[in-house]
Amino acid sequence: MAAPLTVDRHYGRAGIAERALATLREAKGPDAPITPETLAPIDHFHGRGVLATEELAVLLDPQPGEHILDIGSGIGGPARWIAYKRGCRVTGVDLTPEFCEAATALTAACGMADRVTINQGSATDLPLADNTFDRAYSQNVVMNIADKPRFCGEAFRVLRPGGVLALSNVCAGSGPPYFPVPWASVPELSFLATPDETRGDLLAAGFEIVSFRDTTDELRAAAARDRERVEREGLPVIGIHIIMGDRIREMRINSARSSEEGRTRTIEVLARKPV
Numbered sequence: 001m002a003a004p005l006t007v008d009r010h011y012g013r014a015g016i017a018e019r020a021l022a023t024l025r026e027a028k029g030p031d032a033p034i035t036p037e038t039l040a041p042i043d044h045f046h047g048r049g050v051l052a053t054e055e056l057a058v059l060l061d062p063q064p065g066e067h068i069l070d071i072g073s074g075i076g077g078p079a080r081w082i083a084y085k086r087g088c089r090v091t092g093v094d095l096t097p098e099f100c101e102a103a104t105a106l107t108a109a110c111g112m113a114d115r116v117t118i119n120q121g122s123a124t125d126l127p128l129a130d131n132t133f134d135r136a137y138s139q140n141v142v143m144n145i146a147d148k149p150r151f152c153g154e155a156f157r158v159l160r161p162g163g164v165l166a167l168s169n170v171c172a173g174s175g176p177p178y179f180p181v182p183w184a185s186v187p188e189l190s191f192l193a194t195p196d197e198t199r200g201d202l203l204a205a206g207f208e209i210v211s212f213r214d215t216t217d218e219l220r221a222a223a224a225r226d227r228e229r230v231e232r233e234g235l236p237v238i239g240i241h242i243i244m245g246d247r248i249r250e251m252r253i254n255s256a257r258s259s260e261e262g263r264t265r266t267i268e269v270l271a272r273k274p275v
């Protein structure tokens, strides 16, 4: 009998870093530089890629020398981007062992091992000390987490007083998304809260809300453009199929359709742990 599908099995595939580096070198030549910029089409695993990471970085506003936490760091693209662009140190935590392995290998390939550290672990039981981080962020992760109060409580625990948490993720809308989506091949792996429930969970954990935006309407046109491009042209040579395989084509189309039809919503939040 097949083992049940779990979140880490949904994501994990062996050899991600090797495939990413080989694809870059094949497309750009054997001496292609390996940097957060050249890796960006591959290693930002969420809608609108590095553009969305940069928007989240603007909201988070990390300062040089600060210690930042990435909750659900994937293969490390956002962590490397923020460390590289903002001159800070980033620690990532991710559930999927193959992603942590790829994140560590790609960070070494970028020569950034002194600034970005990745730990395997769960957002609901962070392997990190209390009151450690100046700021934290989590991008498209909570959709896999059933126990959202615990997610918020753990983020609160590891932030320093006065520290902020930036969230960008998919929420529940008018109905279930079309499956498979990038975060879940089957409904059993998807746990969508409404924007109001998310606000309530953050407040219950002790956070103050600094800003809370429902970005669904402003991103609807981008979702439609992305869907039409993937339907028409298929996947680009350098892209996140290197992480997820060709199944990402159907997942991206379903994700965009779900958002276009209001079945899902997207939010961008900044919350603060009071001093």
Ligand SMILES: C[S@@+](CC[C@H](N)C(=O)[O-])C[C@H]1O[C@@H](n2cnc3c(N)ncnc32)[C@H](O)[C@@H]1O
Binding pocket: 007, 008, 011, 043, 044, 045, 046, 071, 072, 073, 074, 075, 076, 077, 078, 093, 094, 095, 096, 099, 121, 122, 123, 124, 138, 139, 140, 141, 144, 145, 182, 183
């Ligand atoms: C869609 S990917 C986003 C990765 C990364 N945040 C990015 O934007 O590139 C979702 C990530 O959440 C991670 N994840 C899911 N549940 C988690 C949990 N309970 N604790 C830590 N990471 C988790 C997955 O392993 C995966 O890397």
